[in-house]
Amino acid sequence: MNPPTNTPPRWLLYGATGYTGVLIAEEAVRRGHRPVLAGRSREKLAPLASRLGLESVAVGLDDARGLVSALQGLPLVVHAAGPFVHTSEPMVQACLSAGAHYLDITGEIPVFENTFRHDAEAKDRGVVLMSGVGFDVVPTDCLARYVADKLPGAHELDLAIAVVSQASAGTTKSALEGLPSGGFVRRGGHLRPWPMGKGVRQVRFLDQERTVMPIPWGDLVTAWHSTGIPHITTYMAQSAAVAHALRFTFPVLRRLLAVDAVRGRLARLVESNVRGPDEQLRQTGYSQVWAEARAPDGRRVAAWLQTPEGYAFTAKSTVRAVEEVLASERRGAFTPAQAFGADFALSIEGVRREDAPA
Template sequence: MSAPPSSSPRWLLYGASGYTGRLIAEEAVRRGHRPVLAGRSHEKLAPLAERLGLELAVVGLEDVRTLVSTLEGLPLVLHAAGPFVRTSQPMVQACLAAGSHYLDITGEIPVFESIFQHDAEARSRGLTLMSGVGFDVVPTDCLARHVAEKVPGAHELDLALSITERVASPGTAKSMLEQLPQGGRVRRGGALQPWPMGKGLRRVRFSDAEHTVAPIPWGDLVTAWHTTGIPNITTYMTLPRAAARFIRFTYPLLKRVLSVDAVRHGAERLIESRVHGPGETARSESRTHIWAEARAADGRRAQAWLELPEAYAFTAVAAARAVEEVLARKPQGSLTPAGAFGADFVLSIDGCRRLDALA
């Protein structure tokens, strides 16, 4: 792990009272940072700010003038309040207006696409715009770059995830709910294309075991394209065959139901009351496994595997490390984590191990 910064950087952590926001705040303090904790609710922010001895700022994303004023003098914002498809744009605009770097922990494809639309403006202002500085998508982006560098001119890239801890945080659950009606995606010929949910099962050997995986619309369909330039990308996650068949046949009905605003909002309220995220034991004991393969038309190929801590525990450290890298390097433009920091960035996080061959 890289050493914490010698000074005590001040930056803004928006959404600090959420499940992942709290983990990031605690990790940031452990690393010597002094983030300003921000969000909509003083009632939710105050106990965390008092416990960690940090400043707080209460501001809504709809209050653009106050938001820009709050960012004055702060070099960077780490945005942790989802669903990001609703919350990212106001904060991006505020950062561009205030001259603050923007980072977030989203995995939502429309947000990644939107971030890259602001590349020219970010460069002209000398700012970084970077989405996905947590489990979405640091490890997969870094592994994608690693295998791509081994196969120059690769035309296909496959990425697969095996996650042992399936309990989501409220924010993750709401983001998934928001994206479900959009359906499956793959990248073909450099363009995003629809893909039937539950179709395309295959077996993948991870570093711990072989599992059945199914295509999912992961953020790397955008980030890995920008990082590697590979035009054909499929992202997978472990899913039992029975579950994949169930999803394939029930998804059309589910899509229609979730397209109704009242149903979706009711589901969000249920998530808020019932979903709490993995506990400390699960975060400390669970592991995540990733596989990647790049292939070229002439038959050249390269595989690699990555082992890392539980997703939320990883996100807390990865996000804090990304803050440190941006403040130190000050890269400019709309960037991916591996594009800005290199394929080995993930290895700077304790508990991560990369393998290029399996016994």
């Protein structure tokens, strides 16, 4: 699918020099877009802008006027600078002030909740606010919507992911910020604390059965908005040994990471030493998602998705989301599946969906 108009789409990509930001910029150019690259450092932006033949602007997130000024004449922002729990709100406010759409690639629960708190403002300003347009959470959100649509009246939803890849520095730093909050599930429509390591189980994925453990994935917010199902648990595949060990070690880890100095030191180590998957792994890695919806009368519907490697998927899905938003008349805060439907994930090259046997 080509971009929606013959004029190359122009929009702002903030955090363009980060690991995922670079991939998004490259995919945008490949699809005929001309994003303006943005971030704090002019020195870091210049080589990327030169290589891709794009404009760039250096502005910090603490410069509210500068952000609004950078958005003048641009209809949309893709925000790719994390940890989003610290960076999202300034950009959301700039977008509301400038009348620009806001998209980000977060997987952080507080950010999703905050985005939806601005729904009325977004409608008043005539813009879309949408968090999670990458691997966090497009595949899971779309599969949740798919099984929910096939089982009206479902009251329970389980989602599980299995990833063959490795995390970037940005993803790892975001995880460090979220760990002190602990685990969560959704029960009766409300987020509830859940001990890390509790609820380990087996799930059949497309290729094999895997051990999974509950984790506080963004779908605890997005799937609630996309499906209305009140009881949601999100899982990640993990070795049985690690999953069971976390039940005993996580309380100590959580107390350590609650100390700002410890978390800051670890974040600096991550920034210096974590690079994310190389091109070969982005080409060969993959992810799988499983979802099951259950109704009170015992009926069940389950399905799987297989996607390209998570960061490769994020670059593609982000640019596709940009195209969909720019071509639509939607206004307000949305999840990807709310705005684009359960089949949006299938519009990404290399994604396939399979129904579980009835």
